[in-house]
Amino acid sequence: MLQPRGILRSLFEAAIAAADPAQCVPPNLPEPPRGRTIVIGAGKAAASMARVVEERWAGDLSGLVVTRYGHAVLTSRIRVREAAHPVPDMAGLEAAREIISLVSDLGPDDLVLCLISGGGSALLALPIEGLTLADKQEVNKALLRSGATIGEMNCVRRHLSAMKGGRLAAACHPAKVVTLLISDVPGDDPINIASGPTVPDPTTCEDALEILERYGIKPALAVLEVLTSGRGESIKPGDARLAQADVRMIATPQMALEAAARVAAKHGLAVHILGDAIEGEARDVGKVMAGTALQVARRGQPFTPPCVLLSGGETTVTVRGQGRGGRNVEFLLSLATTLDGHPGVHALAGDTDGVDGLEEIAGAYLAPDSIARAWTKGIGVKRSLAENDGHGFFEALGDGIVTGPTLTNVNDFRAMLITEEAAINAE
Structure with a gap:
């Protein structure tokens, strides 16, 4: 079985493929x-x-x-x-x-x-x-x-x-x-x-x-x-x-999320789509999503691990710091500050067009040890969030996701994988 990072990447790729013009244009030609x-x-x-x-x-x-x-x-x-x-x-x-x-x-x-x-x-x-x-x-x-x-x-x-x-x-x-x-x-x-x-x-x-x-x-x-x-x-x-x-x-974003859900199911994971039209400041959405993931991991509510939580939409970033912005990496930084390295919770967020903000980077992958690895490089997650520097944070860890131009776009894709390890730690 693929490791969490591989699973999440396969879901992202499935979401992009669902919006491939080669698949969706021909049936709709007049x-x-x-x-x-x-x-x-x-x-x-x-x-x-x-x-x-x-x-x-x-x-x-x-x-x-x-x-x-x-x-x-x-x-x-x-x-x-x-x-x-x-x-x-x-x-x-x-x-x-x-x-x-x-x-x-x-x-x-x-x-x-x-x-x-x-x-x-x-x-x-x-x-x-x-x-x-x-x-x-x-x-x-x-x-x-x-x-x-x-x-x-x-x-x-x-x-x-x-x-x-x-x-x-x-x-x-x-x-x-x-x-x-x-x-x-x-x-x-x-x-x-x-x-x-x-x-x-x-x-x-x-x-x-x-x-x-x-x-x-x-x-x-x-x-x-x-x-x-x-x-x-x-x-x-x-x-x-x-x-x-x-x-x-x-x-549409919903079609992309459903395609990712089918791939997750093939990995034997329960899948829950939280919404295809989630908006708001990326850091606020990150806090809410982290709270949901922690409730699943600690309490088995409203879903039981192992499972995948999917969502889409388009958040925003109000840039106040010296970083490069990027709503998907900002979401992940905020998610990380609330999860605080909780074991068994992994996440991926990326733009399906391959470009997060002004960067030629689709998004990034967040692991339970991301904060600890960043500290070894002298990088603090809260400081990075304050500076709107998600791209710098994940690039330093080697966890940025680069797809190149995907030649399609159905907005942001977010996936949180809550593994059996989270359920064991909750017992």
């Missing part, structure tokens, strides 16, 4: 139209999704998708552009302009196949008229450091964009638009996946202003003008241009 087929899209999985479309599409097609640097794959008919994430850059702006140009002269017999996955919000970086890329970059950086939820960040982004909040689908009218979505957001609301470029948006400029005020963000005067004047208002439910929009959710 019928070819009488007219043209234009493929567009954005996100960390956009290029790999486009490649699968090319392999499975019988008729003619062309198009353009934009993905994160390092996430491109070889395609023949659909062009792939790379741009920056999570802070947009000029390459993303230029790709967004090209996409708008591609869909500007379509008719009712044409089809737009839109491939959307996590990360698309930054990659479709076309500011609304009157704003510059620098304006959007400034707001985006402030939101990322503020501790705002993904829903709050995307609300602001939708009202500063020429593409988000349904505007891209409106630009495709009167062509039929079919959107294939790989969800990376808690609750799988399409409006929050890449900020909803092809779905109507019920939120308002007033909502966006309230979010900026809540987090003490003071944007440029041009941003305030767009929001206070109402010029940034998005496409609303009931708009006729989106009447024919067909949105298909093809991979």
Whole structure:
């Protein structure tokens, strides 16, 4: 039988595989139209999704998708552009302009196949008229450091964009638009996946202003003008241009957790999914999850060891220290401070896109002896947490998890393995 680290890594790999475009795109492709087929899209999985479309599409097609640097794959008919994430850059702006140009002269017999996955919000970086890329970059950086939820960040982004909040689908009218979505957001609301470029948006400029005020963000005067004047208002439910929009959710965090659960069951472990949409500060979630694990280990409640506790969602990190952030490693640091080396409790947390925060590291593995091993290197777990330095902590231990670009994204994956040793120590 695999050791705890190997088991947890196999669960993480199963979660990623469940969102592989090669598995989830083909069953959801629409019928070819009488007219043209234009493929567009954005996100960390956009290029790999486009490649699968090319392999499975019988008729003619062309198009353009934009993905994160390092996430491109070889395609023949659909062009792939790379741009920056999570802070947009000029390459993303230029790709967004090209996409708008591609869909500007379509008719009712044409089809737009839109491939959307996590990360698309930054990659479709076309500011609304009157704003510059620098304006959007400034707001985006402030939101990322503020501790705002993904829903709050995307609300602001939708009202500063020429593409988000349904505007891209409106630009495709009167062509039929079919959107294939790989969800990376808690609750799988399409409006929050890449900020909803092809779905109507019920939120308002007033909502966006309230979010900026809540987090003490003071944007440029041009941003305030767009929001206070109402010029940034998005496409609303009931708009006729989106009447024919067909949105298909093809991979979600819950599907990934269920795939991991099946692998855990093959190892003879009881599996309990605690939630696929858990939000909040990563350090707060870590404390709560640690409390649950300790109750299982000490009391056999509400579950009996050996077992695996799985969860997903998207936490946040308010960076106050000098570290590099990363919500999954921050979660693990917080978990470690509460577990305090309890024997028999192992954990793994990682982002399914292979990038935790701004780092090319998916996450990390936490063992019962992690704190003790860190002390031998002169590293204190509480100090690391105070500095938001989870990446530094786990790199020093050799316990960071590097996958490289996974070419998909269904948000964070967390697994806690509570072994028989925990049950024995509790007796």
